Amino acid sequence: MSAFKSYNHKDIEDKIYSYWEKNKCFKPKKNKNKKYFSIVIPPPNVTGSLHMGHALNNSIQDLLVRHNRNKGLETLWQPGTDHAGIATQLVVEKQLFKKGISRKDLGREKFLKEVWKWKEKSGGIITDQLKKLGSSCDWSRDRFTMDKGLSKAVLKVFVNLYEKKLIYKDLKLTNWDTKLQTAISDLEVVQKNTKGKLYYIKYKLAYNDQNIIVATTRPETMFGDTAIAVNPKDERYKELIGKEVIIPISNRKIKIISDVYADPDQGSGAVKITPAHDFNDYLVGKRNKLNSINILNKDGTLNENVPNDYLNLDRLEARKKLIVELEQKNYLDKIEDINHTVPYGDRTNSIIEPLLTEQWFVDAKKLAKEAIRQVKKKNTNFFPDNWKKTYFQWMENIEPWCISRQLWWGHQIPAWYTEDGKIIVAENILEAKKIAKKKFKTAKILKQDPDVLDTWFSSALWPFATLGWPNNKSYELKRFYKTSVLVTGFDIIFFWVARMMMMGLYFMKEVPFEDVYVHALVRDEKGQKMSKSKGNVIDPLTIINEFGADALRFTLISMSSPGRDVKLSVDRVKGYRNFITKIWNTFSYCKINNIFKTKNIKLSNVKNPANQWIIKTLNLYKQKIKNNINDYRFDEAARNIYLYIWNYFCDWYIEFSKPLLNSNNKKIIEETKNTLLYVQRENLSLLHAFIPFVTEELWNLTNYKKLEKTDLVNFNFKKDFALKNTKSTKDIDFIINFITDLRSIKAKLNISPGNFVDVNIDELPKQNQKIIYNNELIVKKLGRINNFDLRGVKSKIGKVVLSNNKISISFGDEIDLDQQILILDKKVKILENEIRNSEKKLKNDSFIKKAPENVVNQEKDLLENNKSEYKNLSEIISSLK
RNA sequence: GGGCGGUUAGCUCAGUUGGUAGAGCAUCUCGUUUACACCGAGAGGGUCGGGAGUUCGAGUCUCUCACCGCCCACCA
16 A cells, blocks of 8 residues: 655645535534533734734634534634724725825715725635634634624614713813824823923013923923912922913913922923823813813814914924924023833824813723622633733723724714704614604704724624624524633733623623633744834745644644743744654555554454553543643643654654564554554544644545544544553553663664664563563564573673663674773763762651651662662673773 | 733743653754654753742742843823
8 A cells, every 4th residue: 555645735725624614614513512612703803914913813712612623512613803993994095095085085985885895805815814724713604893783783782881871972181193183092002212302491470570490391282281380388389379470472371370290309390281282281170170272183283272373383393393482582491301201103103192072981990890800700710810910900990991983984973963962872863863852852963973983892792792692592692602712912901801891791791701811922033023114024824835834833832831922933833844744654654554444443452562552642641632722731732742643652652563563463463553543543633623734634535534424623532442451551661761771872882773783681570571572573673683682691792781770782793892881980970979869868867757758768769779770880880891 | 100921951942739950943973674854763961040048858939139021100
């Protein structure tokens, strides 16, 4: 029988995926088991393309989903994409701009049509890329945050929260992005450390020629000053409280007030108060009932509230001009260089201005209470556990969530205004009219609120809205909510996780997920954040193309140790590609040996020690790996499966199987074939969740598909094969040590590993003699031994201690005695050291008294062994000399 | 200012109730033997960031210092 052709991921991955899709392999298989498994995907931006973060995130989800599917649980992985309000609008605007069209030229309706057109055409890219990775989502349930169902859910949630007064409209100082001309939430503002200047400006007192000096980093805001504050305890300014000063250039008079906000140690101790353009000043203004003067237009230029010379200048231009004028007119006391943080918009990277506008807010403080309580009650658990601290810290200090955006792409806010400005919130205009009639006795509704909702508002509903809510009878909602686990990066704990908790609890009265698995960021191999500008981005699709999705998945999974960033290196991927090839070749080996020709697996009473040993090892590692996955220790799971397959199955068992299959004992041949058939099936099923493509392909190429009457993706783990006795598995451990030692000695004596030798053993306990005779085929083949004699034939040539037995090896003439003495001397020195340490320990009374018995015994055994080995070695050395 | 991580072999990282320091990659030597050179066999390489403490015993627990990274808040 011929071998497989060599492994090439390009031949199989796409083919296998379309097979899965065509045959609807990812649809949940209904069953009555109370336990189920469900995950909602963190919806990627519809504008997005797959980056390493996605690849990690989805490799982990797919591992969990496939593993639980193989466990036989009814399993749903709910996919979808996010409409990404700002990002998408910007993409489409950019395209139009190339054609010389602006968004405003088109008007709202036509513009939105363009966006939808774009979405239909390009919105599927990220989905296709997820498929390349092997993600086994139920694509028949694919959702979009702007689709009909989700939009309905959004409206319902908004109206409901409004009625409960958990959503309200308010005139407040808000973060304003002058480039996008929209409000954004606190979370979308990034504070950046910047070198800046601190300007000390003289304000003239109104009643004499003296000055009061204030320091500011944003001098242009002085046109909006409505007071100067000094600390009531500050002796320098006590006399001035209540007096008036004149703002330079605009020459408006304002009062000096007393407020604890002024810090005598900062700047000059006197601080200008601009309630309309600074969050702290806003509070000071409220406390002291100051006016607010807004000096900015929505685009960041100065408005009519500033002197004519400055009208319509951008705020940063105005700043430059103002400094020159202040300097000329001798209002500038000094300029200092300082380091401070400046707020930037995370999307536009433009400086954010606090601006007084009317916006919609969610009363997050109230919703957060239950979300905190449920995590404290451990109804939702974080992995690693530490992240719950971050969660609590933010939740306990949560601010009102600004949810309105002055954009066009998104869920338009379901609020209508009557002619006289009264607000009506309803799911649609008909409802709104009804309410208007009843409540305000008017049918005249002028217009709908033009704003749209923050994209995260709809994302917050994702775990229940995608499952069918508000239709509470939906099968999926009942079956799959709460979801089993949310897999996400820590960067969106606030944006998303916290908000899903709040909304899920409020509307479903149950947490949206049992567990939250928080994974790290993917960085480059030097630990740098991947970014286009640094040019260190590793594109997952390039890697998939070169090494295969399986290799990439295995790499990411194996590197996802909790609490550490994933530093991705191409070398690692290459290494795991080799691992996959190795697996492939083991099946080729089995095929050559006609393993898959059998009609069924006949395994009843396995007798051969090697066969017993591999089954025992398999069972052991199967359990370890299952536990690792259950504990979210995917790195450990990957390590164990790699270790088991490569170091036990390949390095030892396959080698054992060769002499067994080649023997003339038909029973042993039959048993070994069946063992291989059984173990390889288990290997595939265990590996499938990690490397689905190659395993499914092998499942097809071998006989398992017919044998088990199912695709691997839907194969259910079977009960472990229980060995009737496992005593002789220890024999194999002895043999492994024996052969390893033999090889090591040969290498040290510069004897070619392939050379066959004669082995005479002096002092081998009967028990061990038996083991060797029982496994003669294996020992001879793997040890490359011609003949061995266990009866103690005296020979001075090549005497060594091996597996703690005195042994002599005949190698022919080529043995180098001096070399051998050198090796043995080295070993003796190490032993001397260890013996000294053990003796010291055992002479220590408190060690004997206080250490547990087994530890003390262990130490005694160690000493005994070392002593006898020492004795053996010394004898050999003197006999060689 | 508040909080959270990290520091273990040349590199990337494991090390789960404290009990003889591990893996992969890289390096060196040897090698084609029923799969696999994307391979096999063997070897070298570590005072576990520094210091102190608890303990019979510390990579592991406590304190402290140093360096690196991240998050939140503030900044006149």
